[in-house]
Amino acid sequence: MLALRNWPWFVLSVLIMFAIFGVYLHYQPLVYKVRATLLLKNKVQKNEATNISSIFGGSQINTTNIKSIEDEIGILTSYTLMDRVVKRLGLDIHYYRSVDGIQREIYANSPIRLEVEKGESTLYTNDLIVSFSASNKVLINNRIYPTNQFVNTEYGRLRIIPQRVLSDTVQPITVSFSSRPRIVNAYLARLEVVPVLKQSGLLTISLIEAVPDKGEAILKQLINEYIKEDITYRKQEVSNLLSLIEDRLELIAARKHNDEIPLNNSFDKPEDVLLSEQEVNAQLLDEIEKKLNGLKLIERYAQNKGGKARLDQVALTLSDPVLINQLEEALHLETKQNKGNHGTIQDSALYQQLKYIKYRIYKSLQRIRKQLTQSRNEIIGQNRRTREGIKVKPTKETALVSVLNQPAIRNTLYSYLLQKREEAVMSVLSTTSESRIIDMPRTEVVSSATVNVMVFILLGCSGLVLPILFIGVKNAFNNRITQRTEVEELTHVPILGEISLSQQITVDNLVFRPRIQSVMGEQIRALRTNLQFAGNEPHRNKVILFTSCLSGEGKSLISINLGASLALLGRKTIVLEMDMRRPRLHKGLHLEKRNGVSHYLIGESTVDEIIQPIAGYNNYFIATAGLLPLNPAELLGSERLPKLLHELNKEFDHIVIDSPPIGLVTDSQLIAPFVDITLFVVRHNYTPKHCMKMVNNLHNGNRFPNLNIVLNAVGEGDIRYSNYYDGDYTLSPA
Template sequence: MEDRNLNGKDFEEKSTDFSLNDYIRRLIRYWYLFPIFLFILLTAAFFYLQISQPVYSTKTSILIKEEKSLTGSQGDILTEMSSQFGGNKTVENEMEIFKSQTLVEQVVKELNLDVSYTTKDGLRTIDLYNTTPIKIKPEVITEYGYEEPLIIHVVDSTHFRFNDEDQLFTFNQRFNNAWGAFIVTKGENSKFTDVTVHFTEVKNLAENILGRVSVQQPNIKSTVLEITYEDANVQRSKDVLNKLLDVYIQSSLNDKNSEASNTLKFIENRLGLITGELGDVEKDVESYKTNQGITDISAESQLFLENIKENDSKLNEVNTKISILESVDNYIMNAGEGAVAPATYMIDDPVLVSLLTKFNELELQRERYARTTSPNNPLLQTINTQLAGTRQSIRENVQNLKRGMAVTKRNLEGINTRFSAGLRSIPKKEREFVGIKRQQAIKEELYLYLLQKREETALAYASTVTDSRLIDAPISTFKPIKPKKALVWGGAFALGIIIPLVLINLLFLLRNTVQSREEIEKVTHASILGEIGQMKGVVNGVPGEESIIKMTSRSAVAEQFRALRTNLQYLGDGSCRVIMFTSSIGGEGKSFISINLAASLAYSDKRVLLIGLDLRKPTLHDRLMVPNKTGASNCLIGQGHYEDFIQSTGVHPKFDVLTSGPIPPNPSELLSNGRLPLMLAELRSQYDYILIDSPPYGLVTDSALIAEHVDATLYIVRFNYTVLDHLKRIGDLQRARRFSNLSVIFNGVNYGAGYGYGYGYGGYGYGYYAEESDSRVQTMGSRLKKLVGKG
């Protein structure tokens, strides 16, 4: 009663249990995939290592100097010059500059890397950097030249050929062809005569180099940068790093010299103006003394003169500061349009000095990043925003200072007015002379101040040095970093194991056919009466004598049929003599098993009749090679007695057959007309066993009609052929008890490695028999065929 209560849910739960033994058997079944894939992938790894160019890593390090404060007058001057022209460097900014497209493009142009030379040495491609037997000086390269390489064959020391052409050319000639305009010159002495020339656009090559350049800061607390470059040619990698450092340093020096040059121009312009004014004043003094004959000034006039001079000096200083503030305002308004930068040391206000210094630094950074980055770079936009804010702050500060200077100027002018009133008592000539002399003293003081500043600026300009220092020259690794042989071999070996595993699991995930005895038992809950293996060289569907086992056969399949014959006594109560063979679909081996089981019973001295009741697609007559003009269909329609249609098979004297006969138009009605049970009742008295080859139960209802009149039903399930869903139909039949004494025969089982077990026989496996040992030998081709076709 328990079997009747089993349902599909129980099957689902049981079928999902993982069995390690089944999984291992599954892998062992396809063991040959592992050596195949291992051989393929290890061979591919070998050729990959032969073809791939080894890549080396070259490393150099550079120190980004920090600002240092010095003591004494020299320290004050250098600190002032550093604040004017040095700017503030951050390690992060310098890291980005090292990886700028502009610097790398300049490296490519100076090293002529846009033209590369390679040759073949067996399977490997060799880079001929600095060792090429020919060199090309390109003038114009076409799009075709950038896409297709140019092959040059060196014939001798003076001649060469292009590609596959036969025409000889001499070196140092200018050529115009599909690749462009260029000159071919003689290179280094080399054993290679075939050279492949690759032209690459500077921009594309620079991007490629940037992808292989790494700039890192090994220690966050230091300002040392470590630059690494990977290349297949060691010398080229060293040259690229050296040239990159040279270009970086030269770019930094150019920025500093540009700022110092602008300051010198500003001072020179101011000196030119003051020099002219001072000359005019001195000429006025000379002319006045000559014309008026003045040689001395009285004590009173001297006192007024000193007071007025001191007051005028302050007034002139105020005017100068106002002028400087106007020049600063003009510079801020026209910054970036060629305006001369003002000198910050001529302004007393510390806030304005700080703002101007910050503005100059930001302007310098903006010019630097504008050369190395795109206009949409977030860093450049941030600097532009800071420049705008700083410009606005400077203008507001200048306006405030100018207003304060204007008040001071008015106060000083008022004091001058009071002192001038006191001078009215001084003779006119002496007063005029004092005014001229006062202007001369003021111009002299300003002139000397500008001369001093010009010398300091010239000294700073002459002593400009880079803010970085090379620590380690480029050093390359002794062993290549790519490809890593151990990793390649290990990866190939791992893939040789993983791919077959994935393939085998994928095949079993996609398969939908029966593979093991356990699957039948889990789903159907029916007993398996026997297992039939594959016969050597015989497919179940092949007709003729080769598909019938001989009595003297010692093969494993023959023994299995003998075991099946023995197991018939366990069907039902042991008295089952009329047995029907059916299956889910055609081709599962009903006819093959029924014929051979009948033959085996006949060999055991049993009288056996095999009836072909597959009235829709009969095959028994073809397998037994007997005529099928008349048969069971004639009996069922009443055209004669069964004795008139029974034939001897020729396999054994006690083995008879009743073929299906002509195919009727209504097989189901014919089987249910009542004549079948009468015929079987009469045959029971004449034969020990009656075996019925019926149609597939899964396709038509004929088997259900026949099953009502038989003692037992043997349901055929074929290995790797029967669909798993069809097993549920057997389970339904078992639970519903629709077929009496239902058992399963597992047909076509492959007992090769992976099925997991076989029947031992007296301590020996089937390999004990000579025929079986031969049948177990399978070629690799047959295994692959099964894998592709039925795996």
């Protein structure tokens, strides 16, 4: 019902929203999707030998590849990588040109580029209007500055770099600056990296951008930065191995230097000295065995098989600073990993770092075990020689051969490490990325259609919702009766009928005529029917009083047409124009001015003299108000009024009384004791709600017999009776 009564508002609102959508389409820039495809080699394979194992032949170390598709996607969408792209392409500076009155962003077509050495706060709050006058001069907000050099401006220290020959024919542009973090986050929000297939190393990188060439440049630079990061990481991995080889070479070189020291004559020692040396060697062997057992415990930890409880004690007994530092770093990473969020990119990075540290621990264990084994073998050999010396007193030549074997072993190991160092250097110099660009960035389709459909639906829904909200707010602040339900909520007085405002009202206000059908006529018939069953004694409803709260509510229109309806039933009916302050019924019926009710009440006329027939009806009469008295209330309170109604009751079947509004004057209450039924007219969107409180008071006090309500102008907002009582009544506060 709300939509039907206010359908013009809904239509107007929807049309306005469609107009707004048209303006939106005109000013909205097209949005493009830029795509590129990148191949990640060996990023999904497991148990892949790393660069370190390949340097050592791949037989000693075989680790799981520390890279995965999820890790690489995390790197590609990282803040650090996008920050480098924004910085190198200068994406925090935007260039615009007016196209058909709309500022459109330009990128590759910008005639200049700006560089900021130091910016003031005003640089990020004001746009720069740049115009051109000569090849080496530009105007920034109407101030001339040279090009190709840093200059001090009110916005900071800037440099203007021409991208073409400048002249006064070049169209001015607008330059705006944004903070780099905001731009980086904005591009990351529009960046999407997804695998082409679930088990594939192909990645599709897409970016939403309004300027196609700018989007392609961003994706190209992003892929280049990713490849550079990959190469840097792989070089760092090999460089760490190279550093380890260099340390080992320095240790072997120092021992070779000790081998070159001339041998002393220690083969002619006494027997007791040899026995003492053998006891010392036994203690050294016992210590070496303890260290070898400690190495097994650390090796179990490096292989993730436990052994963490006594790790710090064992490491101290080995007295190797490199191993101790590596163990401390591993324990620190484990603690950090346990405190972090599992399953995140940061947790994956910590896992890979811990894995690499354990690999280095494993290599250190091999080095220390080799040293300890070598020392143990040397001591065992020395003990053997001592025992043989005690028994057989070996010659100096035999002992010298045993000593000279050690430098030969060291020379072989030194040559081997030199070879591996060269291989590591060549690996660093020849490192290339394992990623390859399959499809270069390209602009595929305009992707604004989905957005436009969503905006269209949103505006269409708004066009329907806004009138509802407007009507709801209007009703909330409206103190007038607008619906039947409001009357039923505010009063318990029964509603006898509803009358809609008809467009067929004639100059004499008579809608109900013989052989003429109308909506209002049918509603008058329904009111006439309900009138026959109203009250406790419906057969006595001969005298009908019409009143209302205010003027202009249509009681005169309803009263004269209800009288016509009763007359057409063959019942003799008369309408009394009892409004002696501003009578209008006789004017609407085009009756001549003659004696009326007031003349009878003052005793100047008889009943027959004040009655006039209404043209077009056989049984329909009217008694006009007559002369306007100075004291209507006193006149209606005289003894002549009941006598008038008594005489009319003898001659007429129905008496319809059109009285003044009860909310303005008390005339109706003086007539009320002599009537059978009272019809209180309430007009939609006109009668104040507080009048219902007065209706309740009248009903509860039985001031009007058989009080009923008639709703007028249902579903109509026009006020056609606003001038009916203008100037005669004033509304006194209740």
